[in-house]
Amino acid sequence: MIAAFLQRQRQRFSAWWRAPITWKDHAVGALIGGIACFWIGVLGRIIIGPLPVGLEVLAWWALGSVAIGIALGLVFPKATTCVLFPFSTIGVGGGN
Numbered sequence: 001m002i003a004a005f006l007q008r009q010r011q012r013f014s015a016w017w018r019a020p021i022t023w024k025d026h027a028v029g030a031l032i033g034g035i036a037c038f039w040i041g042v043l044g045r046i047i048i049g050p051l052p053v054g055l056e057v058l059a060w061w062a063l064g065s066v067a068i069g070i071a072l073g074l075v076f077p078k079a080t081t082c083v084l085f086p087f088s089t090i091g092v093g094g095g096n
Contacts, residue, residue, distance in 0.1 A: 021077055029077030033069035036084035041065025 045061040046053060073080045 037069025
């Protein structure tokens with residue numbers, strides 16, 4: 001049962017990966033790239049950079065990171081979606 005499910009999912013992913021890139025792929029890639037790079041840029045700046053850091057600096061880092069993420073999502077939509085999807089779900093929880 002589980003093996004059949006995993007086999008179907010692998011086949012669906014393989015078919016999606018080999019299919020021509022559509023406008024939907026570009027849109028999803030840009031959205032996921034923007035959200036994920038927002039978190040990567042802001043948290044990366046806080047972790048790696050000197051502290052304390054002002055909100056203006058974080059805002060510029062966020063803006064630059066989002067622009068880079070959107071650009072990556074538009075140029076490489078499928079790869080961006082696969083690699084950055086886990087980072088785009090940071091902060092999204094099911095509640096209590």
